[in-house]
Amino acid sequence: MPGDERGVRSVERGSIGEDMSERYFPDGMPPPLADTTTLPWWQAAAEHRLVVQRCADCQATRLPPSPVCAECRSPEFDWKEVSGGGSVYTFTIVHRPIAADQALPFVIAVIALDDSGGIRMISNLVEVECDEVEVGMAVELVWEDMSEELALPRFRPRQS
Amino acid sequence: MSASRAQIVGVGESTYTRWGKIGDITEHALACQAIQRAVEDAGLSMDDVDGLASFAEDRNEAIFLAAELGLPALRFGNMVWMPGGGGGCAAVSNAAMAVETGQAEVVVVYRSLCQGQFYRFGSAGVSTEAPAEPAPPSLQQANSLLLASMGFAMPYGLLMAAAAYALPTRRHMHLYGTTSEQLGMLAVTFREHASRNPRAVMGGRPLSLEDHQASPMIADPHRLFDCCLESDGACAVVVTTPERARDLAKPAVEILASEQGAPKGYGFGPFTNANIADELYATGGCEEMAGRLWAKSGLGPADVDVAQLYDHFTGCVLMQLEDYGFCERGEGGPFIESGALAWEGGSLPTNTHGGSLSEAYIHGLNHVVEGVRSLRGESTSPVEGAEVCLVTSAACVPSSAVLLGKT
Ligand SMILES: [Zn+2]
Numbered sequence: 001m002p003g004d005e006r007g008v009r010s011v012e013r014g015s016i017g018e019d020m021s022e023r024y025f026p027d028g029m030p031p032p033l034a035d036t037t038t039l040p041w042w043q044a045a046a047e048h049r050l051v052v053q054r055c056a057d058c059q060a061t062r063l064p065p066s067p068v069c070a071e072c073r074s075p076e077f078d079w080k081e082v083s084g085g086g087s088v089y090t091f092t093i094v095h096r097p098i099a100a101d102q103a104l105p106f107v108i109a110v111i112a113l114d115d116s117g118g119i120r121m122i123s124n125l126v127e128v129e130c131d132e133v134e135v136g137m138a139v140e141l142v143w144e145d146m147s148e149e150l151a152l153p154r155f156r157p158r159q160s
Numbered sequence: 161m162s163a164s165r166a167q168i169v170g171v172g173e174s175t176y177t178r179w180g181k182i183g184d185i186t187e188h189a190l191a192c193q194a195i196q197r198a199v200e201d202a203g204l205s206m207d208d209v210d211g212l213a214s215f216a217e218d219r220n221e222a223i224f225l226a227a228e229l230g231l232p233a234l235r236f237g238n239m240v241w242m243p244g245g246g247g248g249c250a251a252v253s254n255a256a257m258a259v260e261t262g263q264a265e266v267v268v269v270y271r272s273l274c275q276g277q278f279y280r281f282g283s284a285g286v287s288t289e290a291p292a293e294p295a296p297p298s299l300q301q302a303n304s305l306l307l308a309s310m311g312f313a314m315p316y317g318l319l320m321a322a323a324a325y326a327l328p329t330r331r332h333m334h335l336y337g338t339t340s341e342q343l344g345m346l347a348v349t350f351r352e353h354a355s356r357n358p359r360a361v362m363g364g365r366p367l368s369l370e371d372h373q374a375s376p377m378i379a380d381p382h383r384l385f386d387c388c389l390e391s392d393g394a395c396a397v398v399v400t401t402p403e404r405a406r407d408l409a410k411p412a413v414e415i416l417a418s419e420q421g422a423p424k425g426y427g428f429g430p431f432t433n434a435n436i437a438d439e440l441y442a443t444g445g446c447e448e449m450a451g452r453l454w455a456k457s458g459l460g461p462a463d464v465d466v467a468q469l470y471d472h473f474t475g476c477v478l479m480q481l482e483d484y485g486f487c488e489r490g491e492g493g494p495f496i497e498s499g500a501l502a503w504e505g506g507s508l509p510t511n512t513h514g515g516s517l518s519e520a521y522i523h524g525l526n527h528v529v530e531g532v533r534s535l536r537g538e539s540t541s542p543v544e545g546a547e548v549c550l551v552t553s554a555a556c557v558p559s560s561a562v563l564l565g566k567t
Contacts, residue, residue, distance in 0.1 A: 030314040033302035042299050064312040092326035093380035098317040100290035108318050110434045120434040124316050135334040147296035152315055
């Protein structure tokens, strides 16, 4: 990928190279774009670890990754892995394609992540009937390997 | 009238059309046309203009327009950082600050959009055609802060504004029981206003609530008629000092107060602000700014005679009604249902030109134009005796507003 001199480079997936996940979205979906601030999040995702950034001083969590803590302005941080459980905070069901060969409609949702210090993230709901989606629905994480080096977190109705 | 407050003395626009219909003239040529018409409307000459202001990644930079229009000297060239339509009123505000502080004397605020000559809004240049030589999906370098932030939205297909702004609207429906019919009534009201406006792209197309409910779903809860138009066109307003305004062609309109801003963590609105405070999420994010606007002007929502509210999507207007205090939080739906926004019989006639839903989508600068017309008595849906008009630029995204007063 371009921009190696700025520290952005492709990453190695831990254990799953040969064992790719189920696919929900086509290859032509817009690719993630990263800079050096957000890159570690994508590297963790490639290893199927869903993380939030955590301030090393006040422990406030944040996402997307950013240079300083918006609560105490500390630049020190670490990464906290979350379980992947959560609930639907809000959603939209989209009837227009973003990429070629995309199944329609598809669900974009804001997911409130469990044990994350109150973090929400934008993602998709998969393995769900559109008319069953509702605010508050319990969901769980499912990784979609878009390629050997790119994995995206999606969510499905909680099964356990 | 204050002795020092800037005034708007001229408005102008090109023909407005549907998206992609203006192809025989460039977007910057259309900007020049709107600017010239606004200056002519003011009774000024292009030689009087010494400032240009715009907003949000305007492709038509002031330096080039100043050269094309032969301005004797450009003393003030300014663009606002509020995204998309959020900067329209802020650009007027900057023009006002420039003339009030002597940085310039006559500043024209402009906006020109011929998006069909570029790429479709909301696609971000992304194609739904399969590429000739497919490559495995991979992480790409973000060449801007915007793109790095959008990296947490785009891979999930969150590109269309209609989908992004559906998120806070859906949450509002969940919290307060707001209905699609209430959103539809807002669209129907604005279309009725457009029916008297010869400039309105949808002026000849009546809309019923049944039409709204039958229109295709774009991004639930947004049906087609919950979404603003995509238009080609340009408009401009001329801002100058009260001294200069005194002997011009038409009655000036005073800029009583102007504000811009964004709450904590707001970023690029629902594309990037999933983590704003819970109590902010199902709002237009304008409440704090509205408080500043009222405090600065010494006026309140009850003093507003007519409003031109940025209407990218119906739900965003509904949330603004609550933010600006025209009704209680959560009461936007019933407020619309009561007929409050209607020109005929409404307590707050709103978008008397038809708005972006029915006149044209010129990133909301046409709302400022209509604000001026509504206080000059030039609106095609005139509000008798109107003395104060609120104009807003965007909601659910960093935004701005001006309060206009009759002189
Ligand atoms: Zn901190």
